[in-house]
Amino acid sequence: MRRGLLPALALACTLAVPGAMALAAPVSHVFLVQNSGWMEPFYTDPASQYKALVTEVVLAAIQPGDALVLAAFNQSVPGAPSPKALLAAQVNDQPQRAAVAGALAPLAAAKKPGSNALADTDLGEAVSASIATALGGKPGLVWLFTNNKNSPNNDQATAQRNREFYELIHHGASIKKALAFPLHMPVQGRYRASGMMIYVFAVQDQGARDLDALLRTGRLQKVITEPPARLKPLDQDTVRLYPAKVENVPGVTFSTQPSGILRADIDAGASAAAAAGAGGTPDARIQWRLENTIYPYTITSARLAARSVLAGAEKPIALGAETVSGLAPGKSQPLSSTMALPVAHLPGKWSLEAVKAAGSAAVLPGAIEVQLSEQKLELSQAFRERMATLFPGDPLPDIFTPPSQVQGSRAVLPLEVRMRFGIAPLLALLGGVAALLLAGGAAVLAATRPRKVQVTVEGELRTLHVKAGNSQPLFDKAGNKVAVLNTTLFGNTLTDLRDGAQVRLGR
Known part of the structure; x- marks a missing residue:
């Protein structure tokens, strides 16, 4: 320049x-x-x-x-x-x-x-x-x-x-x-x-x-x-996944949100049984539509692989086909898959998280990733013909030739696994709290209510009213201190007995 x-x-x-x-x-x-x-x-x-x-x-x-x-x-x-x-x-x-x-x-x-x-x-x-x-x-x-x-x-x-x-x-x-x-x-x-x-x-x-x-x-x-x-770029978002049909496993319901997120709603009770019978990861079978979104290129051939990423764990997704070929821009082809749901990573029905989410759901965000490797792209014939019509004799459409080093790409579908919790854990927790409060109230009432205690001093039966935790001195007829009555929640005892004093609990 x-x-x-x-x-x-x-x-x-x-x-x-x-x-x-x-x-x-x-x-x-x-x-x-x-x-x-x-x-x-x-x-x-x-x-x-x-x-x-x-x-x-x-x-x-x-x-x-x-x-x-x-x-x-x-x-x-x-x-x-x-x-x-x-x-x-x-x-x-x-x-x-x-x-x-x-x-x-x-x-x-x-x-x-x-x-x-x-x-x-x-x-x-x-x-x-x-x-x-x-x-x-x-x-x-x-x-x-x-x-x-x-x-x-x-x-x-x-x-x-x-x-x-x-x-x-x-x-x-x-x-x-x-x-x-x-x-x-x-x-x-x-x-x-x-x-x-x-x-x-x-x-x-x-x-x-x-x-x-x-x-x-x-x-x-x-x-x-x-x-x-x-x-450019030719190695990103070359395909898009559309869920076409989902065979729901017991206790799991799939739905596609307007935002494009695939949501799996898992019932807390049903998922526990499913997880117990499937090693903690029940499988879901999903039928997809795999669409070519890289206009104006035809994906002449590519190898396919997929995985799920949830709770920091990566798990492979079994696909019904290992390759894709001859997929024109804007066109799609069916693709089946089997995906493990990581219910083991979701909170238990009686966990603190379940109590916090009572009546709502705990959400586990993640993604489904599809990788295309050994990818071969070719300018679609329809686009070549359009360019030849618009720019006759002009070799500039060569600019659309994919670079030789562009060998792969990936597509990402957001995934949201939600476990719905009923109010049973919360009710159980509230019941337990109520029981503790009642027990505490009873203990407080017992501690503050006067208790009737009978003692005999020098052959005389006396009836005393004493609160738990208190101590009361006992005197003989001459006014001399002969003992101390100690009262607790668990019973009564006599201490500081005077030598020769005739004092006992009860008659």
Whole structure:
């Protein structure tokens, strides 16, 4: 990259809103709009919807607080840097349509300095410059609007240029996720074109999370109705599991929640019997639908393995098939499995946890994981034909060829095992507490109520009323102390007997 390649873009990022790029904006966006010579019909055809589409995508992607950079790009040459900023701002609560549309309105196909020749294209240069300069190496999203013709210096070595672009996307460490939207857009000018491509590159892990969050809102899908083609990563979430049928074991009921979690409700009493008869791990038989979610790739072959992760314990799941083959994007195939339920890790019916959860449930979160190894991917034939129609004669679809080192992936289905407890443990505990309180009350009553004790002093029978724990001196007829009567919960005793005194308990 040439020195001083992006002075306009960098300057706009820092000056349009003071400190805009230094502030921690929720998301930083860079929108790159191609205006090289091959884009001529997108600008000259009166029916072209190119600028309108760019405007709608920008407005769908941004939110208040985001940092926005809109730039045109072709190929940087002396006297004509590329990319070149059209608009840079920090998005506020005011409508942005006029600002974005106004920045795009004068944009036309660029010419080389001092020449009538139209400018060339360098896709890799534009993306690399945006990551390094506009984003400054920080997280963000880079959007690329292009007709897919990558021909710097108008040389015919497009295959090599495409390979460089391919390497940047698939092996560039900063790009964590990349999607592409091939769109039908026929235009006629000096040249003819049938379609265009929108790429979005998520920079760093935070950028990938930002992109996922944007897709979950559905805002972008209201503008682009075509499904996104995944470029990267190809080793995550390539399949999805859908429970189709569950053969419930005694005392266990399965259900699929709206959030996608598979829930197993276990009755505390029934699970104890099931666990006793199955070594503590009753088995559940589940029929799945295994769906290919990695559009536009067909999983030509892969080996399957599965496990459950619950309470820190990992247990293998027996599958009805060890391989998957010829699974086209969006299609699914049946898959049976047998899974052990770890009821031994759940609280016992009479445990403290059961008492605390009386009338509700104790929850054990976990997951079911399916691993695909020795995975072979192939671009689906339907997608190849679509790309050939939109971009005739263009070898750029090679960018969708999976890297050779992508050999495996995994899918994770959240699992929630819940044991329901009745109120019997709580009632038993309350009953025990009540019994203890009654016994304590009786003891207190016995300790505080006066007790009738009979003693004989020098042949005279006396009846005394004494509380437990107290001591009472005894005197003879002359008023001399002859003994002490001690009373406890367990009986009466005489102490400090005077020598020769005639004192005894009872008659």
